[in-house]
Amino acid sequence: MVSVQEQLTLIPLFYIDKQHFETDLICNLPNLNPLLNVHSMNKTKTTLLCLGLAFITFSCGKEIEDIGLATSSTLQATSTANLSTSDLVPLKSMEGLIPVHENLRSALMSDLVSPSECGPTAFAAVQSKYFNALAVNLVGLLGPQAQDIYDNYMNLGLIAAAYDESAQYFGANGEYTNLMVKRQRELEKFWNMPNQIRVNGQHTATLNNRERLADLYVLANGLTRDQAYVIADQLLAINTFSDQLPESPFFAADGFATTFRNLIVIGDGLVEMISEAGIEQDIVWTGILAHEWAHQIQFKNMNAWYPQGTFASLPESTRYTELEADFLAAYYMTHKRGATYNSKRVAQFYELFFEIGDCGFEEDSHHGTPKQRMAAAELGFKLAADAQKQGHILTVEQAHAYFVANNTGLLAKK
């Protein structure tokens, strides 16, 4: 019988490449290193803070430092005595298998460690509430290994959602499953795309599921089931020490469309965090689904709609396709035979969604400014209102042609 330690030394360590998606994904995983550096530089300093303070919101480095130390002195002693996380094997990167042109998660995670003026205030409060709790817990519990463990959980969550072939549920307790099933049927009918798109939910509970975790290590790292269980059990052990692993909404914050299996992934945490900034969950689920579905329409028509040479640069291409996705989504969301939302309600969601998106991507022009995106959405509202009078739904080709003919004013907006 090979011991756990011996088994682990047999397994090569694979480090996760944070930039492992296609070129225009700007994957802004928050970097915990500033916290870790602060922590390690001051490790001899004693602290009077107690564990309960871990949940106090902090906004500056000084407070992070104190709280980090507080939790480290209490928690880390416990955890390291029971568990050697240095032996944890990261899930192997599945580089190139899941091309993601845009992951909404990156927008949720911008400006986390150094807060900026960017983004809607209500959302910044939600974002820092969850991030502070997560960072304090991880740094306190895992010290210098917080970043690696965090990255591994992110990767596990993404690969789990991407490869999930089971019956899906949406919302942590399935509370949005009916809505999402209804929306998928509607979108299939609306855009005449029967059985073409798969939509997977993403849930933090997956990261506390021994069988699912083992599945991932068998899949990605090529381990035997028994080897994979050893690692799964380590992860479950870490989870018992932490109230953030895997419960933090950041571990179910993916939102993307990919040509891999014609898949859309929407995480419970992504929807929850956007919704907590003041928009009802039903419209957030629908809005994200409609936007990602529009990208699937574009993927299917890529060669016909955007033959090589259509755009001068990648940012131009991204901006154009994002604006068109906003337009197509707005058209479906307000159409009488689509999701039938009132356009004012959709506009409220978009206002938040576009402002968040504006912070999540590095170049100002990358996705269009919030004003350009709202103008694209308004074009969709108008088309839906006009179409309603005529009582029909445009085909994807007609909708695309309409956007091409009518988008010229959008980019002029600043």
Ligand SMILES: [Zn+2]
């Ligand atoms: Zn998009």
